[in-house]
Amino acid sequence: MYLRGFSASDLTSVYDLACQTLSERYDPALFMTISEGWPEGFVVVESPYGISAFILGVMTSAVHARILMLAVSPKLQRRGVGTLLMNRFLEESRKKGAKVVTLEVRKGNDGAMRFYSRLGFQPVDVIKNYYNDGEDAYQMQLFL
DSSP states (O other): OEEEEOOGGGHHHHHHHHHHHOSSOOOHHHHHHHHHHOGGGEEEEEETTEEEEEEEEEEEETTEEEEEEEEEOGGGTTTTHHHHHHHHHHHHHHHHTOSEEEEEEETTOHHHHHHHHHTTOEEEEEETTOSTTSOOEEEEEEEO
């Protein structure tokens, strides 16, 4: 198992993993478009099972990075893979000059809230009706 940058040949696997693990649905072209803006912000985990996890983020300003998606295959959840991806993303964000990283998480996703809190993220706002099904999100942030 190793971390590496996303490549166009990963698109089908990444899209399938996103559909399997995330409740929102995305246009596959979105992954390609976002990866072109900041390739270092799109990291995949390749394992014997293929692409088993990924993180996708963007720089929204010279000092602000935003995590858009983090997905880990159920086979690898609770094994430190998400933490590896987050650490790599935070490292790339620092290199790029980010001072703060934000993300959104479903209010009802207690496991994700605990995970992000362990990494130092703090809830800073509630975004009403953020998800397609109407669920609210917490916006969380971490100062680097």
